[in-house]
Amino acid sequence: MAKTSDRPSREVARLEGYVYRRKLTERELIPAIGAGIVTGLAAFYVARLFLERTPLLPEDRRAGKHHATGPGRRPRG
Structure with missing residues (x-):
């Protein structure tokens, strides 16, 4: 068994x-x-x-949108 004097002191x-x-x-x-x-x-x-990760919506449906809910913009005409 090691003596206490052999071990380094761990006092703070x-x-x-x-x-x-x-x-x-x-x-x-x-x-x-x-x-x-x-x-x-x-x-x-x-x-x-x-x-x-794979996008939830195709590229054309998510253009100009900030979230993935609801229908995308429809072109006028």
């Missing part, structure tokens, strides 16, 4: 509202980096799904 010194934190090692940063990569890939995938 507080000085008038300031908290000193120890520097993280590369091994301790791996989960945070992995979570950031997964979040970025998920956001990219969702954005790609929205950009590549």
